[in-house]
Amino acid sequence: MSADSATQGWLSRLGGHPMLRALRRVADRRRQADGDYGWLFNPYTGDELVSLDCETTGLDTKTAELVSIAAVRIRDDRVLTSESLDLRLVRPDSLSGDSIRIHGLRGVDLEDGIEVEQALARLLDFIGNRPLVGWCIGFDLAVLDRYLKPRFGFALPNATIDVAQQYRRLMRRSHPELELQPGFETLAERLGVPVIGRHSALGDAVTTALMHLRLASGALVAKNA
Numbered sequence: 274m275s276a277d278s279a280t281q282g283w284l285s286r287l288g289g290h291p292m293l294r295a296l297r298r299v300a301d302r303r304r305q306a307d308g309d310y311g312w313l314f315n316p317y318t319g320d321e322l323v324s325l326d327c328e329t330t331g332l333d334t335k336t337a338e339l340v341s342i343a344a345v346r347i348r349d350d351r352v353l354t355s356e357s358l359d360l361r362l363v364r365p366d367s368l369s370g371d372s373i374r375i376h377g378l379r380g381v382d383l384e385d386g387i388e389v390e391q392a393l394a395r396l397l398d399f400i401g402n403r404p405l406v407g408w409c410i411g412f413d414l415a416v417l418d419r420y421l422k423p424r425f426g427f428a429l430p431n432a433t434i435d436v437a438q439q440y441r442r443l444m445r446r447s448h449p450e451l452e453l454q455p456g457f458e459t460l461a462e463r464l465g466v467p468v469i470g471r472h473s474a475l476g477d478a479v480t481t482a483l484m485h486l487r488l489a490s491g492a493l494v495a496k497n498a
Contacts, residue, residue: 294428301427310397314430317402322347322434324406324482326474327413328376330367334415338365340378342392342417343474344399345482347406350490352482358399359475361386376472390424393417397425404432408457408481411435436460436485443488460484464492 302314325344329337345357364383373379387395396417407413410433418428440455461468461480464487470476 297428298430301430305427308426310425310427313397313402313427315402317404317432319403320348321403322406322482322485323400323403324352324478324485325400325410325413326407326478326481327416328378328472328474329416330365330369330372332412334412334419336367337416338367339389339392339416339420340365340368340372340376340383341474342396343478344396345475345478346403347482347486350486352479352486354479357475357478358395360392360395362389362392363387376474389420393421393424400431402431404434405429406434406436406482406485408436408477408484434485436481436488439485439488464488 298314302311305311305314323344323346326342327339328341329339331337339362341359341361343357343359346353361378361383363386364380368378368380368383405414414429414433421428437455437460440460455463457477457480458468458471461484464484466480466483466487468476469479471480
């Protein structure tokens with residue numbers, strides 16, 4: 274279960290104030306300096322981004338359990354679907370009919386799921402220190418960090434791009450009087466982006482990556498010109 278229009282206003286603010294996140298990142302970097310993941314805190318100098326999405330059992334970041342995690346790399350103006358990560362986890366205790374109706378993953382679909390620590394390790398290796406792109410990404414970070422801190426001793430230090438906020442910033446320049454809370458499907462349609470496997474982690478990650486590229490290319494500005 275990932276954030277949608279009804280909840281994105283407050284979910285997009287999750288993950289803490291930017292200054293607090295920066296202070297926490299400095300503290301984590303010092304603690305991890307000689308550890309296996311110290312390199313994650315180094316500045317990224319490459320040309321890739323990673324689009325990230327998680328499906329969970331609910332929308333409360335304090336209790337939601339991970340069901341699936343997906344990520345796909347972005348290079349230049351391309352979404353590299355051949356370079357993606359799509360993980361299903363062991364069935365969480367709080368899996369219920371309400372969340373299954375959204376993400377579609379039943380208990381039987383998670384029989385071959387992997388343990389959360391293994392999933393997190395694979396995610397860290399895949400994303401590295403690349404900037405992360407997401408839809409209301411504060412939600413995903415809050416859930417992932419809740420799992421990461423007790424197991425690895427740090428929160429994700431990566432820079433982030435929230436596509437919902439990216440859209441609002443662009444629109445405020447031309448329509449500052451509007452209070453905009455775009456829906457995922459609505460924005461995808463407006464940008465001419467296909468919605469791929471909605472509420473599947475990999476599908477949402479790919480769609481979000483495509484929306485980011487369209488926004489970054491100026492497609493929305495051109496459409497409103």
